[in-house]
Amino acid sequence: DAGVIQSPRHEVTEMGQEVTLRCKPISGHNSLFWYRQTMMRGLELLIYFNNNVPIDDSGMPEDRFSAKMPNASFSTLKIQPSEPRDSAVYFCASSLIAGVGEQYFGPGTRLTVT
């Protein structure tokens, strides 16, 4: 298996623009997670899905952020409008069974908002 796939790997955009990050989880995994990592705040969970249903979005910073999982093999994290403080590395992770075992992380998307 190719592991968790994220695209793009790097994104540079101007403030106010819409940004869409994409994730393909490992085939057969039932849970998907979006994390954000910054120097100041470390690695934070933004939202996670079980069987394509959002379970906990309490980590989503504000209404500018939204996430969807239209099917078991694809998820998006959208920021609109983007701001410089959104600059971070965004990781997607998936796990096989809810609440058990390990999460497998993708390589991340490095977002820079100027």
Added chain:
Amino acid sequence: DAKTTQPTSMDCAEGRAANLPCNHSTISGNEYVYWYRQIHSQGPQYIIHGLKNNETNEMASLIITEDRKSSTLILPHATLRDTAVYYCIVREGGSEKLVFGKGTKLTVNP
């Protein structure tokens, strides 16, 4: 908030065992201890987890004290590629959430 305390940084000589401590004095009976690591510019990688008993896999060993208030991750023969930030995480059984603290920056020196 993270429920664990780890040293900020540690050094280890290549080929020697690396012993990374973690304190989790408020751990409850149904909470597991997980270890992940993050090599520079990569996503976190699962290493090992345990509840009460010591665990070993191809990557590392996890030693949990009898009172479960602390644990040690052991990399038996550290290599330069083991240089990374190591995160000790307490996770409630059945919970999906991983709460990452600041971790320990392990540097393996030649």
